[in-house]
Amino acid sequence: MFNKRTRIKELLKTEPTGQEVTVMGWVRTFRNNQFIALNDGSTNNNLQVVLELGKFEDELLKRITTSSSLKVTGNLVSSLGKGQKMDLNVTTIEILGDCDAEKYPLQPKRHSLEFLREIAHLRFRTNTFGSVFRIRHSLAFAIHKFFNDKGFVYMHTPIVTGSDAEGAGEMFRVSTLPFDNPPRNEDGSINFKEDFFGRPTNLTVSGQLEGELAATAFGEIYTFGPTFRAENSNTPRHLAEFWMIEPEMAFYDLEDNMNLAEEFIKYIIMYAMDNNREDLEFLAQRLADEEKQLPQDKRSEMGLIEKLEFVINNNFERITYTEAIDILRESNHNKKKKFQFPITGWGMDLQSEHERYLVEKHFRKPVILSNYPKEIKAFYMRQNDDGKTVAAMDILAPGIGEIVGGSQREERQDKLEQRMKEMHIPLQDMWWYLDTRRYGTVPHAGFGLGFERMVQFVTGMNNIRDVIAFPRTPGNAEF
Ligand code: 4AD
Ligand code: MG
Secondary structure, eight states: OOOOOOOHHHHTTSOOSSOEEEEEEEEEEEETTTEEEEEOSSOSOOEEEEOOTTTSOHHHHHTOOTTOEEEEEEEEEEOSSSSOSEEEEEEEEEEEEOOOTTTOSOOSSOOOHHHHHHTTTTGGGSHHHHHHHHHHHHHHHHHHHHHHHTTOEEOOOOSEESOOOSOSSOOOEEOOSOSSSOOBOTTSSBOGGGSTTSSOEEEOSOSHHHHHHHHHHHSEEEEEEEEEOOOOOOSTTOOSEEEEEEEEEETOOHHHHHHHHHHHHHHHHHHHHHHOHHHHHHHHHHHHHHHTTSOGGGSOSSOHHHHHHHHHHSOOEEEEHHHHHHHHHHSHHHHTTOSSSOOOOTTOOOOHHHHHIIIIIIISSOEEEEEEEGGGSOTTBOBOTTSSEEEEEEEEETTTEEEEEEEEBOOOHHHHHHHHHHTTOOGGGGHHHHHHHHSSOOOEEEEEEEHHHHHHHHHTOSOGGGSSSSOOBTTBOOO
């Protein structure tokens, strides 16, 4: 058997008593022809591998370069050096893959995140990305655990969809028709009957509508999958391909929905705190170092870990859209005309600068905003009795802005159809959606959590491109 190895993370927890172990990994540094810092991706902490001087041939030593890969067997002993608890005294060493140090783009020094994005295929081998992606993994696992423990059913909703009713954003067309000469109807329009699916299709912007179909049978479901938006937003918070978690629950109203979302966010943060302490501490230090270069007033009040503890231990602030508009209108920030988009009054859509003002300056904690004007929200949201607002809720997080969007759904067939007509949504295309309102309709609600924004919040990474392995953004789909 080739892969009989021990993970370095596990080794570092054991007592070194001379036991024989085999490790495999990549060389981070090699000093004095004697000390290898070996990393295997299980932790940022390297294992110090010690070669006895004179025991190994020069030919072999020359091939031990940064990022060459090794299989090493030896004995684990207490370290005489100060930097580490244990050494691996080598008996045999095998080079699995050479790495030309002249050509290898990662040096054992600090690289900018922008540079690392250009070599995203190698950036996993840095401490920062090691920590980010181990935490990303943990959060994904915690999400499944949270819902599984509560008895929710995981639904895989389609990626390719014929419905374009969500209205959440621009969509990517899916087609096998030839670009240069597509089949046409008599009026010159493209004949999608000849396309692969016999109709126009797109990449999904959300699994919600299909999620609702399942929730009205299982009670409580969730989706966790990739979603796509062809909006031309080049910001540190937007991706064209991102992952979304969308729970959908029968017999929930807006308040139940908010309670679940708050519990959920706290749970997954707690899971990372309990299971990724070392990586969080590394990222907290990274952030603190980065912020030292900023002027005092631009630095965060809390360190990363303090911030996460604060979120776990405090209730989210809950206010209505109407209250938010009043706060924003009366703010000094608005009066001094510091918003790029001034507060014009009730009915306006909130920009991210407004959302961030509310969470970062006014409340200094996560905020759940509810009951938005119906004009700025999707057709499926439940209409409130005031005739003006819908039972929507967004959760805003410090440093991120909107992290969750959700609502109670309109379960009353007549109200739903009337709203769809007002919004020019073709009812006949949505027959399957409307069927749930025809056949045993129930009050229900759900929300969508942007996974990358959540990973950003937990890791403190500023740019969303640094929390997904291979970001897709306008003008960029490398790797
Ligand atoms: O607010 P959104 O558009 O809501 C929906 O799609 C609903 N169908 C969700 C539901 O009720 N089931 O998106 C939900 C969340 C946002 O709050 C944000 O966190 C994230 O998805 N999001 C994005 N994340 C990264 N890049 C983008 N372009 C995003 N657009 C939305
Ligand atoms: Mg939204």
